[in-house]
Amino acid sequence: MQYRISFPHMGKYYIPIKKAMEAFVGNYGEVILPPPITKRTIELGALHSPDFVCVPFKYTLGNFIEALENGANVLFQIAGDCRLGFYSEVQEQILQDLDFDFTFHMMELNGKNAKGLYEVFKAMNPELTLPKVVSTLAVVVRIVYAMDGIEKYIRQNIGFEVEKGGFERIEKQFLAEIATAETMPQAGRIFKKYLKKLKTVALNKPAKPLRVGVVGELYVLMEPFSNYFIEKELAKFGIEVERFITASYLIFSTQHNVKKILKQADGYVSYEIGADGTDSVAKSVVMAKKGYDGIIHLKPFGCTPEVNSIPMVNKISEDFEIPVLYFSFDAQTSETGVKTRLEAFYDMLEMKKRGRAL
Amino acid sequence: MKAYLGVDIGSISTKGVIIDGDNRIIANEYLWTEGNPIAAVKGVVESLQKQIAPEVQVMAVGTTGSARKLIGVVLNAQIVKNEITTHAIGTMSRVPDVRTILEIGGQDSKIILLRNGIVTDYAMNTICAAGTGSFLMSQAKRLGLAIEELGEMALQSENPTRIAARCTVFAESDLVHKAQIGHKKEDIVAGICTAVVNNYLNNVGKGKRILAPIVFQGGVSKNVGVVRAFEQILGHEIYVDEFGHLMGCLGAAVLAKNSGVEQLFDFNIQEVDFVTKGRECELCSNNCEIIYIYRNNEVLDAWGNRCERGLSA
């Protein structure tokens, strides 16, 4: 049997995931990417999802359906601490009830799971060896770091391009090239080359631009379609955007550590409050202390860990006089509503900065 | 004399003002949008022109509200601004020391906090229409009352009924139940007003420090029952401006004035033929709804696409 592997989208991370899975499955299969997320994806996902489940469930279910329609027969979903850990069993059941034929795997989201991956893929590819998994992962991790590094620079500067479109063009080239990296040093070289290229793009950046930090739940932070491309919209106003939650941070970084996070939270929480909620509090404190102009808090509607974080983030907002804009995303969130609120948020920050009305 | 035009085009109503150099309103108009923003704006502009003296020259235009972009193109506006900002600016031009703006409209409600003349925080309703005017409207209908009657009737109540009211559907069954078990009509009406305020404060006003002076605006601010409920719950006097409904267009006019860009406005838009056409892009299954606007058959502008491909197609 030919294995046709698929997994849900999350931003551009399909590039390293596809690369890893292609290496793992070898000659015994291929990777079928779900089509890019569109309105149809979320409509399909929502149609077959329980009513008040959080929206990443609906998007990823939509991805699965569209991938299965394109012939996928092995699906991967990640695990997590909140409801996410239980997505798999329910999604598998829903897809079975839709009469699709497939096998379903749930993978732990952590950097040390080479053995688990090896076992799953060995069943598909008898030639696979553990060292092959380890060496592939090493390259892929480097690619993820490179992508996050490039994206970080872009987030901070894209709002100030003299000529629009330069960054996007370079990013496209970068993504195409980084996908071809076969060794860690090669990935490193590509990263450096493109960072250098990005730095040659002419900027018109004031000494003290408006700076906004984005915190919240990981999926809506990292899948731009689900947050209505909020970072792009912010950049259009000439805002420097900061976000700490990236795949490299969540999966590999030593900074993603309970003790460190609680320390950053500086008493606003004394314990973990679930999934990324603790980090939303911690990073809000960090950015408030660094004098950021505003914070945007994103979550799927009803996301318990992030709802947990709001009383604390509210308190931080009050104590540090830093405005916070909250968004709750669902399958039916109005795009105009999001844009209007963002625009008003920008106006407010601008007024605050100038110390007078527009 | 130099003057400035502001237009606020919402889904329900279209409002316009002309102000002088000191932000004084010298002309104002209010019309139903009735699904045709361009016709509504033509109507508003025509009426405004009739109200001003011939020597008044409109030197800049600002638009706001949900159709601000479209009307911005039609009126060749210097300023196209979201309604949150324009409401703040407009209100400040009337009550310079305002620190809290409460607003409840038909579908939307919002709160804006200001300190020393700048917006420091705001929020809009996120979940449903429970804390908005449409809730009041449906409840009035249920009780067989006109929306205008609710306010005065609520004032007669000494013992407002407790209405469970986060959701319109639930509230209706509760309302019917309360009426059946013999609550007085005015008490129920007062209860509805209190419920609107509680819903608003729970959803939109959650975690916000509401400091006086407080201005209340939007369609629901005309309801004295809701005003009294706010005063009782917040323990502050609530200021309702007779021009409360015009704050958006007033703000847009002030911003147009402050933009420093001036160009004599040509009132002669009545004869110009503006047409909008919506087209569903079929290049991917996003099916973006792209809106084209034509002036005398010539494309003026287009938007609504998520990517660049749609426009060129």
Place this chain on the structure above:
Amino acid sequence: MKKVKIGIPKALLYYKYQVMWRSFFEELGLEVVVSPNTNKAILDLGTNSSIDESCTSAKIYMGHVEWLIGKCDYIFVPRIVSYEGGDITCTKFHGIYDIVRATFPAAKFLHYNVDYAEGHTQEKAYSKLGKELGAKPAAVKLAYENALNALKNYEKGLESRQEALVCAESLKVLVVAHPYNIYDKLIGEPIVKALEELNVGVLYADIPDTIDMCKQSKTLSDSMYWRYNKELVGAIGHYKDDIDGIIFMATFPCGPDSLAIELLMRKLKEIPMTTLIVDSNFGEAGIQTRIESFIDIIEAKKKEAAHAV
């Protein structure tokens, strides 16, 4: 000397652990004050002090906490995160202690932290709590053991009473709901009352032995990790052959229940089932109607089955 007064909110984990808490505190010479049954005023308090998107159960909890402010020296808000064997609780329970602290900064709280995954066992948690209260270690140990026994005996009593009901002739419905929902005076009792008025025997899914039920849950769901859902799922397997129907009851928008109920509805096809989702302003009339029609369906099915035989 005046006794120290501990306030216990009558919501969430109260329904699981109140016997143990009360025994522990009273044995250490403290006075316990419990907030009253949930009423609309308490729900109002909770709604006002909660984030709008919180689940109704958590809003009710906040209302009870606020009710206790000024009526005791400390309000007891325990934090239970994980159990032996790796099962965890809903993240609401992870955050609730910090949420009440942030929401009521002026109030004084007392807590313990049970998180087996991090080495914080229940016994350690109680011993730390006892120390904080100024009691001697030996006294704390004894109080803990007695409290644990009191809870076990109480649970056994409930279990044997329910087992007796299983043999009853009447129509029997299993209510699959968190104890803090179904035993709540405001949101749960109307459901039970409606069933009892129709002479339906009500079995509660949380009553059979937790550890057994968690094991049994594997037959219906092998990846479930929420302890408070697993025990309910296990009870479905346990009672499957004794019941005529299942009522799932949850509060809006409960995270674990949103998925657990979906999975169970898809897996259990042979038992009549219905779901009641309770919002902070549900109408009793609506609940009655839905329960009546559900029971009508069960009865019709039963007759049909009897006919077939």
